[in-house]
Amino acid sequence: MDLLKNVLINDVLNARCADPFGCLGLHQEDNKKGLSLTVWRPGATAISVLEINNETLIGKMTQVTKEGLFHLHLPKQKDYFHYRLKVAYGDKIFTIVDPYQFSDTTFSDPEHHHANLYKSQGAIPLGAPIDSSLTINGTRFAVYAPAARSVSVVGDFNGWDGSAHPMSSSGDGIWRLFIPDVNHGVRYKYEIRANNGELLPHRTDPYAQRIEQFPSFASVTCFDHKHQWQDSAWTERPIEDLYEKPMSIYELHLGSWRRKADNEPLSYLELIDELVPYVTTMGYTHVELLPITEYPFDGSWGYQPVGLYAVTSRFGSPEEFKALVDALHQAKISVIMDWVPAHFPADSHGLANFDGSKQYEYPDPKKGWHPEWNSLIYDFGKEHVVNYLISNAVYWLEEFHIDGLRVDAVASMLYLDYSREEGEWVPNQDGGNHNYEAIAFLRRLNETVYLNHPRCFTVAEESTAFPGVSKPTYMEGLGFGFKWNMGWMNDSLEYIKKDPVHRKYHQGELTFSMVYAYDEQFVLPLSHDEVVHGKGSMIEKMPGDPWQKFANLRVFTAYMYFHPGKKLNFMGNEFAQGREWSHERSLDWHLLDIDYHQGQQTLSKELNQLYKSETALQLDHSGLGFEWISYDDSANSILAFVRKAKNSPEHGIAITNFTPVPQDHYRIGVPESGRYQVVFNSDEGKYQGSDYLHYEGLSSDHIYTAEAVESHGKTHSIEVKVPPLSALFLKWLG
Template identity: 45%
Template sequence: MRFASDNTLAPASRQGHLPADVLAALEHGRCEAPFEWLGLHEYQGRWQIAVIAHGALSVEVVVEGSEQAVTVPRVGGGVYLITLAAKPASYRLHLRWPHGWETIADPYAFEPLLEEEALLAFNLGELRKPVDLLGAQPKVVDGIEGVHFSVWAPHARRVSVVGNFNRWDGRRHPMYRHRDAGIWEIFIPHIEAGDVYKFELLDQHGHLLPLKADPYAKQTECPPASASMVASPLWHAWHDASWMAHRKAMHAATAPLTIYEVHATSWRRDAEGGRLDWDALAEQLIPYVQAQSFTHIEFLPVNEYPFGGSWGYQPTAMYAPTARMGEPDAFARFVDSCHVAGIGVILDWVSGHFPADEHGLRMFDGTALYEHGDPREGFHQDWKTLIYNYGKPQVRQYLMGSALAWLDRFHIDGLRVDAVASMLYRDYSRAEGEWIPNAHGGRENLEAIAFLRDLNSLIAREHPGVMVIAEESTAWPGVTNTPEDGGLGFSFKWNMGWMHDCLRYIQHDPLYRRYHHDDLTFGLIYAYSEKFVLPLSHDEVVHGKGSLISRMPGDRWQQFANLRAFFGFMWAHPGKKLLFMGGEFAQRNEWQHDRSLDWHLLEDPLHLGVQRLVGDLNRLLYEEPALHRCDHASAGFAWMVGDDSHASVYAFLRYGGEGAAPILVVCNFTPQVRSDYRIGVPEAGAWREVCNTDSSYYGGSNVGNAGEVHTDEMPCRGHRFSLNLRLPPLATLILRAEGSPA
């Protein structure tokens, strides 16, 4: 508190004084400097206490050392004022409301808590954890529990905290303004975790803005409600020390990585169609992912977002897990349970844009604070969203702080940065004249580039082993090169070109695939230019595209055979793997965000067979070094047959370096069984069939090579030895060299 005295004094008889303009401003919630007048102040040699309590029936003051409550005269509206004979050591207020009495410490009896050094660091963008400075921080000040609120709003004329604790009345708790920093703060006693709040702002012209949620909120109400919530510290005790200690090795470019992409609220619903909470999801999703042998779960964004149909890609709370599935501690428990089970957790994270909802960041203090003011720089035409101004250190700090908070608070193992291409180019999805060139006249967004490099460098330095994955759909060079080498510094990049080429190919009728043979070979031309993830993501099963199985040509049996053959090709192809939920059992309906996957399909042997195959492919990829160790090195791949367009056959070798058996992959993308198909191989001896997507176990016709085939000393395509194979219809064979006979 900002006064101290050993005197215990009785109130004086005469009334205090407030200038008429100040009184009017306090009454109407327009006082720009409330801390200069409210609370305890000296006036003409006497001490007066001014209290603001709109809606109260009466106000009383109890001075320390005296249990006598003295009524404070009302001087206008909700303003009360009393003069004391001498300065008290402390005091408390008794407020009588229509519903009863309340005893509180006066918020205006506390000095501002933010230190100049921290304020300066904030404005320079140098705070590693801005969420520990701004937002709602439960604190104990002078032995009194409460919450310290602070918010960045440099162009506002007045900012107040409103919430369930003050009947959402912006006149009750106007905040203290640090003019140089543009930050407002107040400590409000007796508020607790779970209380909900927003900020009420007057813009620089004195106009009342829509109530704003806290940009730094760690917890929120459940949508469609949009208030922020005072969050308690995470109470969860972590059990993942072993996982965290070994995470860096598990995330190396040479390690196996198979990612199950999940939309948390629609993976499975309860019997009544309701969403599962995090604890229920842990009970069901984690064992399922273990059984399917995926190494990681990647969630579509789980930070709070107002519109369910955005799937989280239009977030309003970059620091708060969605309240749709429970409290932050529940999310922490989920991540911990994944780690204990040997599963990593990746989050989609959106730093490219934010929605225009009025309670969000849009025109936060009446100006374009977080976004660009010019729509040619600040408005996404495709998504009707707003673009962050990466040139402002406070905005960069806000985003970097969000990324680090997920890694610090929730032990997240990776972030997939959404829509990176839209960040890199100023003319992204814009016609001539609809964008502003950079300082050099180019189309590159120099500020966004610097932000991404700094972000990736910061994460690599402070959380070595955490993956940062780019969804980047252009030919931007060096996405996964280090910033020191001129790159952006991402760990991996989604290979969108590979995905589009392969899906285009596999949708052709097998009769015509010979004319599109290069669709499957083209990706190897640039496969080692970046560290790639091969994605079959949620974007490929929405907006009328249909599910993966529905896009396969032919009759029902051929559709499933096509999908199994394609999965075999994908899992054997260089690059890490990602599959959106439902694809692993050939979900037939297009994904809907507000309903469960069609789990009943697993009663059908063909759907069950696809699920079995994906699980086996994951295990095979993990167990065979040749299928993952050299994903990003050209020495790990060699074409055996890449030009047989007439038969639509592809064959290639995967190598895993010293001590790893070579793997031969052969794909037949026609429904014709091909007997006596000869392929050269580098090693003599037995080659064991470790996967055949045409196995009856997966729903196939069981055509193959009886599990093993031996080489002939017959030259083929530059190799001394060769295999005479029987290629099953619409299928992929994966064979491992078992070694030469003694």
């Protein structure tokens, strides 16, 4: 055995070998007279070599070291061949297929391009063809760690011994090894030795499709693919213009939506039976799931992910999650998932300092460390990081049929000085605070999604006035389909918290949103962030006695549905959840035994139906769909405006009264002569309102006939009875 092989063998014995195929497996003897076989099986006491497809003995190996190195000289063998090993560990004997007879040249990388790297990295099930009648099945592991001195696969199959299965790299930074007979459901990690010789904590596979919970955080091979999709009618439906379709999103945290008697969360399969019919009955068009990629800390709600390719195992398997998505699609419900490329935690099993160097994060902490969240920031200037993230987005769309990605914390990606003081950040090449690399990444992400998956969409949670977030990239935008309207949310919540007697001084907080309503393709969010951390639930924000609290919530909810923009409500808002949301417990479903809460749920359900049935409410992203009637009646805290259908005379009038004072003779101008029918009234008795119109002798669907009386610059007008703390929608009948 030559000097180089001796050096490599020494590296194998010390778990630091970077070229195991240089010394293990079959090699031509130095004198070119025959072959030699070198096998490393830590702890083995004897090894025999057998034919690959039968029990014929080729030879018994000589033990070279007591640690488990064996050698066999085959002087008459000139051609390389495949073989099996009968390995003895004392009185226990196992038959295995040696992985080091399958060099990396045995396989070509599974076909992929940068948008689906997940098909070639991580743990991939493969078969090594021996001849026309025999294929050896196993798992081909591949991990990118270009700065590592050595990388090994450790797992249940080798006693987590880092010396047992060293991997090899062909110089492209990717370490690979095919291990026969490692199949579905096997736990593993990577043992990486840094270039300076430091042995790093075991790393979870960045491409792992399943990861265990604390304390192991082990990756798990995941090849079952049992789920047979039944949603072809959904995934092959005609491509629609989402901007002109109703979008009412039910945002939820799967682990706390509803729990069992023992406070255990529902599984993915149990959610099929409970969540799907509930969302359908309530009339929502979309669900948005707080992050379901794997995360180690429950209290992060998924926003500190370690395992972007793994469905969280808290609620079941990946195949069971697919079944939930499938069931939602069969119920004609779109599925949005929160996706977190803005940061990642520094947990020792994750991506931080992955191979002893900053492979995934920016090296400079002024760019690579997020002070607000105590987490790391992806280096968007590295091609392999961008490919990793974009491949992940594609993975969820293709493998799990996800319809939309809501991208978390976009503002923190766009700005180099986000949440930083002077001197704590590094300006860009032009001296500014925009992260050009993150901007390029986001554009490429959106181009990839929309080019390859035209039925899917992206949504940005972006809290600043960064221009063109939801404009196409060819117009110098970021290319998102939608943007959360945080300005509307903040202003309207500040308004509704105020006592009605003070609201007349703050009318602009409700009307200002229409100044910029069409600058972006907006979603109006009342999200989980607004009902935690001491902010109180939606009903707790409302002023007044119990009746006024619920009346305020009803008119505010209706105002959101009447306002241009898609709608998003966090779970519990629909029935006026009383306590702040906690990820550790169920929503308070027992509140539905109380009339007020039942009334709010009924109102939410019927607003969803109204939104879906009235085309005048659906033109959310064009100024052609909106016209003010009255925005300046601050004395009465009343707003009146028209919502219009596209290419149609169809329209309706929204009136909101944010005081407890009814108006018996409230005249408003109307766009057309004819009749206007009340099709929604938040003050109705079925919602636990005062039923003011009923007591005034009017039916709930009362019809007003326009008079030739000028008002608000219109030639015709109607005189309306407006209940206290109420919202009305009047449909034009012609």
